[in-house]
Amino acid sequence: MSGCGAENGLISVDQALDLILQHTKVLATERLKLNQSLNRYLAEDVYSNINLPLFSQSAVDGYAICAQSAIESHTEFELIGEIQAGHSSELQLKAGQAVRIFTGAKIPFATTTVARQEIVQVIDASRIKITENLKAHADIRDVGEEVSVGQLLANKGQQLSVGAIASLSMAGIQAVEVFKYPKVAVVITGDEVAQSVEDFATGKIFDANGPLIEAWFRNQAQQVEIFHVVDTEAAVQELIQKLSATHDLILTTGGVSVGDYDFIRPVTLDLGFEQIFWKVKQKPGKPMFFARLERADNSHCYLLGLPGNPAAVYVGMQIYTSTLLNALQGQKQQPNWFSAVLTHDLKMDSRERFLRMSASFDQSVLKVKSLSKQQSHMLSNLMQANCLVRIPAGQSLNEGEIVQGLFIH
Template sequence: MSSSMSACGAEQGLITVDQALALILDNAQVLVAEQLTLDQALNRYLAEDVYSQINLPLFSQSAVDGYALCAPSTIEPKSSFELVGEIQAGHGSELQLKQGQAARIFTGAKIPVGTTTVARQEIVSVIDSSNIEITESLKAHSDIRDVGEEISIGELLASQGQQLSVGAIASLSMAGVQTVQVFQYPKVAVVITGDEVAVSVEDFASGKIFDANAPLIKAWFQQQSQQVEIFHVADTEHAVTALIQTLSQDYDLILTTGGVSVGDYDFIRPVTLALGFEQIFWKVKQKPGKPIFFATLARADHSACYLLGLPGNPAAVYMGMQIYTSTLLNALQGQKQPPNWFSAVLTHDLKMDARERFLRMSASFEQSVLKVKSLSKQQSHMLSNLMQANCLVRIPAGKSMFEGQIVQGIFIHS
């Protein structure tokens, strides 16, 4: 391999993106389950199947505001019925209809015994307080929701591994489910390394910069409906050792930014290994984020602590969160699957690079074809194009890409 290829990050020994993802999935130990109320379970993964304990609907009910009727067959226009009562939704009734009788009824109300059909109020003419007339032909069993027509007792509502979306929670709630068994969410500590973080504009005079990584990561987890604890640590071996040693006993995942390369002040990897972590991989043939580091620690109680070390450049952190952190978090909750890549058409040429690249792009449909367009300012220290990006697109290593070729990517919420 030429020195130029090595210099741009394709030196020997690097693993591919797919190999790194496979290693994460192979080494992630699924966490135990816990029981939560439905209002706590948004975005969590079910640890067991959920079966209905009730019928839906619970009882046969009216689908409209109208009149419950008792008639032997199809009702012809100008048929009259004796009005014998009224039934509101949510109110019980002992009313029983006989042939030729009707009851005022409202949407969702339980139909009385003897009902053969329901006439919506738009086709009913009220003659007087005791009699009504049907103005249109009406078939038997119209506008009746039958007991159990949607869900019956014992029917599967949701499967193990399913993520609880807003719709899933609404569906389970309607079926009377109040609590669910879900895989425990990993307890996450975020460690931001470095002495260069500015607190005020005055700090710029000494060469410091504002921190984008902590707000980026905190917001990313908030988007997943999860809270994390964030720690800042100075670039000293003693400080990094003390913090990682403490966190490794209390957290399932330690997510770090910076300190994973080969600089004089990059202490994350040597400290982690000295504390007994096993390196799973270090350095991936990708851009940005080559020096990503993944290690595991087996604890005395047979549980594990995972450390995922991301480079310090904010674009590398962002990519690492979307690709690797997401994969690891899902795997710890029983979802051992790689990212769900989409396929799209590239709208322009791209030069070759020795490493696989993740480019921030804009995706849109044109005549039912998904197309992606690269954005400017792709350097690893830049984030401004996230204002326009809605996807990360994989560009293969060592290949020039041309307009019209198919590429893979994932959608993001920037």
């Protein structure tokens, strides 16, 4: 098979991902306040120190009642007081008595059931009547019915979503042990970046990679430092050497191919980095570069070099950067690919392709459709794309075949 995809030395996408997982050392842990831990991965199991609910409480606005059996319609009770949510009360019920109560309030001693206010008729300030039959123990939330003391709430390795944080907060968890998030530096290489429209006259272009990467990290509630460097060996070497001493990950765009001004790889190797892989049999993003440096304290700095074309950067972020960041936080697993039905034919290519597509359900079947303008310098179809779909190398696909993909946000 001819073409650039047949170049010797290329590894497959899955081989590249496996190498990232194999050669990445998990970072240390740190203790964070729960409200600062969104999207972080737990470094330990979390157990409850309390019962939920903390006490038996009313599930509705209504009346707490003490009765010796189920209550028949038209039964009357003596009203002896009121309990609001968040207020304590020493009231104790006796048979035939009731107390006004509100949702979440602690039910008084000897309560046998709660009557929601819709089925209660207030006769006067001291008497109420039940207007429907009422079972024993109705609308009572029992102490510990959701969570009991010592119960496992969250597992080590679980990512803390908004819902997880809310759940742990309700159980009284105020701080959690999580894997440290890597300190990330982003290096945008190239002399061609325009600062204004006037720069176009000199052949420059606006930078999409910097805003793309910064927004990608912000979408994960993370901040990164972004650096721009000119295409000279001395400038690249000075910056990489400086960052390798202070950061866990250096993410670069451009400068990883074989051009006269592609200095990232040779400079990195000269600085003592170990090459893990270079060049992946994929499109876009063939000249992907991954290396690591072991520092004097046995910690590591990793460098992931992405090609300069923005579509290749986007693919690299969604697949490789995401995998690497997760691995640094103890999540050593490949991306979670989905399966879907292709809605049209696709021609063969010598390299595995990642196509920007639109995924939607059709009669409960997930289907994907390719979008136009897939070239590596084009990004406009990201306005419609919601997934990246893997197209295997060396084979054409027909409508109706099953493909793998990754949802993008």
